[in-house]
Amino acid sequence: MRDTKESRLLLVLLVAIAFALITVDIRGGRNSPVDGARHAAAAVFGPVENGLSSAVDPVGNAVSAIRDSGSRHDRLAALEKENAALKAKLGSDDRNRSRLRQLDKLLKVAGEGQYGIKGAQVIAIGSAQGFSWTITIDAGANDGIKRDMTVLNGDGLVGRVTTVGPSTSTVLLANDPDFTVGTRMEAGDELGFASGQGDRPLRVELLNGKAEVKKGDRLVTFGSQADKPFVPGVPVGVVSRVDPSGGGLTRTLYVTPYVSFTKLDIVGVVVAAPRKDPRDAVLPAKPKPVPTPTVTVTVTPSADAPATDEQQ
Secondary structure, eight states: OOOOHHHHHHHHHHHHHHHHHHHHHHHHGGGOTTHHHHHHHHHHHHHHHHHHHHHHHHHHHHHHHHHHHHHHHHHHHHHHHHHHHHHHHHHHHHHHHHHHHHHHHHHHHHHHHTOEEEEEEEEEEOOTTSSOOEEEESOOGGGTOOTTOEEEOSSSEEEEEEEEOSSOEEEEETTSTTOEEEEEETTSOOEEEEEEETTEEEEEEESOTTOOOOTTOEEEEOOOGGGOSOOTTOEEEEEEEEOOOOSOSSEEEEEEESSOTTSOOEEEEEEEOOSSOOTTTTSOOOOOOOOOOOOOOOOOOOTTSOOOTTTO
């Protein structure tokens, strides 16, 4: 359209008519005279609008999905972190439960033997380059620990204190080749000396070469003068093998110790000896023997078997 006087007049006229229709529509509300025209326009342009909306929605959904994916990823990471923390807590709880069981057994042994003990935790083992079996515990002179004190746990004899520092001590384990302790057979007076053999059973030399000993017999510590380095009555182990008596002055036994020297954690140092020898009171209860089932076989004659004279 050319920019002429007539075209400008037409444009002004159309603008004036548009303002007039808007004014009438606003004042008329629901009864507006142009309401019908508006519905007609909606009917014509509605499908086109819906089509455009459908075309645009996937893009919007994709953006929303990406945004939600980020939040889901963060939530997943948070859940994984919580799960790891829970597993760590459960592991810690398992460790704590294990230590509580060890402490309960230790206190039971101390109570039955009337030992005054100082509880300690194993914090180190002997040097891998050395030939000695030792551990380091987190108790020392500041805790009343002294050299040549007996060390035990809930199973039995662990060893003796050899070196004492202000807050730590070194313990020579009972399976060390340089370790020797006096022993007494359960329910008897047969005495001997047990020596460590590393990861093999303890070797015990009984003073009586003719002593009656069998597999399964048990030993406890005999005790030392002034209760150092050993207090009496601490469980040592169970006889696993007896050498044939050769008529010598002594008799050799091999004893499986009660204590597992590769699984030490909570131990107790005996700082006060019992007033009297507990004898066998600290030994664990003997397992009850399992009865051997007796099978009775009944023979039933078959129908094809020949009859005897009595049956005829």
